[in-house]
Amino acid sequence: MLANTELTVTGWIFMLTSIGAVGTLVFCCYKKILTSPEDDEPDLPGGLGP
Amino acid sequence: MTNQPKQQWGSRLGVILAVSGSAVGLGNFLRFPGNAAENGGGAFMIPYFIALVLLGIPIGWAEWTMGRYGGRKGFHGAPAILGVFTKGPVGRYLGVFGVLIPLGVYFYYVLIETWCLYFVIKYVSGGIGIDPTAPIGSSTEVGSQVEVTHTFFNEITGDGGNGILFSQPDGGGVHPIVWTFLVVASINIFFIFRGISKGIEAVCKAAMPIMAVLGVIILIRVLTLGTPDEAKPDQSVLNGLGYLWNPDLSKLTNFKTWLAASGQIFFSLSVGFGVIINYASYMKKKDDVVLSGLTASATNEFFEVALGGMIAVTASIVFVGVAVTQEGQGGTMSLGFKTLPMVFAQMPGGNIFGGAFFLILFLAAITSSLSMLQPTKAFIEESVGCSRVGSTMIVTGWGLVGNLFVLYYSKGLIALDTIDFWVGTFFILIVAGIQIIAFGWVFGIDKGLKEAHEGSNIRIPAIFGFIMKYVSPTFLIIVVVGFCINNAPGYIDKLFGHIAVELSDPKPPEGIADEAKQNWTYAWTQSSGKPGTLSNTSEAAAKFVAAPRAENEDNYEVEFQVVINDGTNTRTETVKQKIDVEGPPDARKTWMLLLITIAGIALLVFKGAKRGKELGLDINGEHPLND
Numbered sequence: 020m021l022a023n024t025e026l027t028v029t030g031w032i033f034m035l036t037s038i039g040a041v042g043t044l045v046f047c048c049y050k051k052i053l054t055s056p057e058d059d060e061p062d063l064p065g066g067l068g069p
Numbered sequence: 070m071t072n073q074p075k076q077q078w079g080s081r082l083g084v085i086l087a088v089s090g091s092a093v094g095l096g097n098f099l100r101f102p103g104n105a106a107e108n109g110g111g112a113f114m115i116p117y118f119i120a121l122v123l124l125g126i127p128i129g130w131a132e133w134t135m136g137r138y139g140g141r142k143g144f145h146g147a148p149a150i151l152g153v154f155t156k157g158p159v160g161r162y163l164g165v166f167g168v169l170i171p172l173g174v175y176f177y178y179v180l181i182e183t184w185c186l187y188f189v190i191k192y193v194s195g196g197i198g199i200d201p202t203a204p205i206g207s208s209t210e211v212g213s214q215v216e217v218t219h220t221f222f223n224e225i226t227g228d229g230g231n232g233i234l235f236s237q238p239d240g241g242g243v244h245p246i247v248w249t250f251l252v253v254a255s256i257n258i259f260f261i262f263r264g265i266s267k268g269i270e271a272v273c274k275a276a277m278p279i280m281a282v283l284g285v286i287i288l289i290r291v292l293t294l295g296t297p298d299e300a301k302p303d304q305s306v307l308n309g310l311g312y313l314w315n316p317d318l319s320k321l322t323n324f325k326t327w328l329a330a331s332g333q334i335f336f337s338l339s340v341g342f343g344v345i346i347n348y349a350s351y352m353k354k355k356d357d358v359v360l361s362g363l364t365a366s367a368t369n370e371f372f373e374v375a376l377g378g379m380i381a382v383t384a385s386i387v388f389v390g391v392a393v394t395q396e397g398q399g400g401t402m403s404l405g406f407k408t409l410p411m412v413f414a415q416m417p418g419g420n421i422f423g424g425a426f427f428l429i430l431f432l433a434a435i436t437s438s439l440s441m442l443q444p445t446k447a448f449i450e451e452s453v454g455c456s457r458v459g460s461t462m463i464v465t466g467w468g469l470v471g472n473l474f475v476l477y478y479s480k481g482l483i484a485l486d487t488i489d490f491w492v493g494t495f496f497i498l499i500v501a502g503i504q505i506i507a508f509g510w511v512f513g514i515d516k517g518l519k520e521a522h523e524g525s526n527i528r529i530p531a532i533f534g535f536i537m538k539y540v541s542p543t544f545l546i547i548v549v550v551g552f553c554i555n556n557a558p559g560y561i562d563k564l565f566g567h568i569a570v571e572l573s574d575p576k577p578p579e580g581i582a583d584e585a586k587q588n589w590t591y592a593w594t595q596s597s598g599k600p601g602t603l604s605n606t607s608e609a610a611a612k613f614v615a616a617p618r619a620e621n622e623d624n625y626e627v628e629f630q631v632v633i634n635d636g637t638n639t640r641t642e643t644v645k646q647k648i649d650v651e652g653p654p655d656a657r658k659t660w661m662l663l664l665i666t667i668a669g670i671a672l673l674v675f676k677g678a679k680r681g682k683e684l685g686l687d688i689n690g691e692h693p694l695n696d
Contacts, residue, residue: 033314057080
């Protein structure tokens with residue numbers, strides 16, 4: 020960390036790349052989730068559990 | 070087998086939001102920005118993303134897959150599922166930690182959740198009493214903002230003495246935080262009783278979007294603050310962002326940076342926590358786990374990097390400056406509960422934004438705390454075959470005992486800190502290690518990936534077979550060793566009464582790189598207080614080991630002097646250090662609670678295995694799944 024200096028060009032690059040990366044990942048994942056059909060096949064009865 | 074209907078998630082989105090809700094917690098908003106700022110700013114993101122790809126996502130995929138597989142065999146508790154994957158009792162008993170972690174963390178996490186709600190209530194009813202015109206000051210300057218906020222925090226946490234929250238020294242009776250705790254505990258019990266779909270899933274489906282919307286509103290407010298005080302041009306939004314994001318690439322050669330980044334990823338994603346394995350066990354056999362696991366991780370990362378990385382530290386720099394921010398960023402609690410209240414006191418509309426921010430933290434906390442009770446509840450049901458009502462009563466009663474213990478032993482937050490370190494940090498690394506080895510080596514990586522791909526919407530890239538078998542375990546071992554070297558000795562010392570503290574320059578000048586300080590000389594001496602052993606006296610960080618505690622001795626203060634020469638000038642600084650000799654007995658009592666808890670879980674594992682055998686279930690994972 021550089022002590023109390025304004026956001027530099029490399030700071031902007033690191034910030035926007037990081038936020039862009041997680042933003043893109045989350046957008047693509049939810050897009051895929053919401054457009055993929057969900058399995059509605061009934062499941063086998065459980066064993067010991069609730 | 071019980072006669073209850075089998076529980077399942079209502080929808081795929083529901084389980085993803087539930088896992089994300091479990092992962093998104095205070096660490097995303099408070100621990101991440103402080104960690105990043107301390108360890109290279111923007112450069113921190115390089116090891117951070119590498120750890121996400123090599124550690125967080127692969128172990129997460131393994132845990133999702135193991136959970137769904139175990140659920141198809143009728144198991145929902147970590148011990149039974151690990152017993153299946155490691156083909157025998159060794160994994161089953163190691164799985165005790167998979168139940169201990171969520172339950173043990175619940176012991177104290179509900180109290181932190183309570184503080185968040187208490188702050189919300191305070192902000193709604195007018196704030197916590199900070200005068201924004203008072204000097205920022207220090208914790209010893211009466212009436213200053215730092216002193217007021219520290220005093221308020223110490224009061225609500227009961228830092229002043231054991232049992233103080235139940236009996237206030239001025240005859241004020243029970244502190245209102247105890248009643249707030251009862252409300253929070255009741256909310257948790259209510260939603261846990263409602264079950265997977267109507268309880269946890271419903272809460273997470275409502276809370277996650279609310280958190281995102283409130284987070285974006287606060288983010289916009291922070292980013293539009295500009296330079297509120299023209300007399301302090303250094304305290305601007307751009308400087309705040311620069312403080313956090315300007316990269317210091319020299320930090321990449323420091324092992325501690327890599328350790329901090331790996332730790333942040335690891336603890337943030339909740340892998341190895343015993344929650345994902347339980348949640349995934351309620352999925353159907355053809356439900357996707359690969360995309361779901363990736364989406365849950367991505368959601369957590371969005372909250373952490375895009376919101377957590379932009380709000381708290383930036384606002385703190387704008388209103389209280391670098392020095393006070395640096396004091397607070399050492400820990401989640403300090404930044405959140407001591408520094409940010411000063412920020413909100415000075416921010417226009419601060420009570421509204423403070424209330425909204427602590428509401429986000431409360432929602433983040435409750436979605437996490439609900440996830441902590443469910444694994445134990447499921448484990449009790451399958452171990453003794455009791456009803457959902459019975460298991461809810463047992464687990465909430467067990468949790469309540471732990472909560473009250475931590476609430477009572479509040480002095481110096483020793484009980485909370487002890488559980489947080491050993492259960493909420495150390496054992497998580499161990500359980501994650503057991504999981505990835507069981508998945509990649511005992512169950513078999515090829516078989517494991519084939520199982521993961523059942524019903525999956527995306528395929529795990531082939532390279533991850535190699536990563537999950539070799540890279541992740543190796544990376545994890547390095548993290549565990551590094552973590553232990555850095556942290557364990559201090560906690561072991563605390564447990565056995567050898568109080569050791571590290572001393573450092575109390576007034577480090579700003580803007581000087583660590584490399585430039587390499588030629589500085591230091592000379593440490595103890596100037597007053599009970600003598601102890603002072604070592605590393607010519608290093609920047611000296612070590613002081615206090616003398617053994619005399620019987621019934623109270624905490625005391627010692628004073629040191631350090632003469633620092635930077636090659637040109639010499640300055641002498643005084644360092645005061647509080648010695649907490651009363652801590653070790655409380656730490657040992659906390660360990661007694663943990664040992665009793667471990668013994669109780671182990672007994673239930675034994676009973677569960679016996680019961681599973683009687684019911685003809687595949688407790689040792691000897692038979693392939695009959696599809």
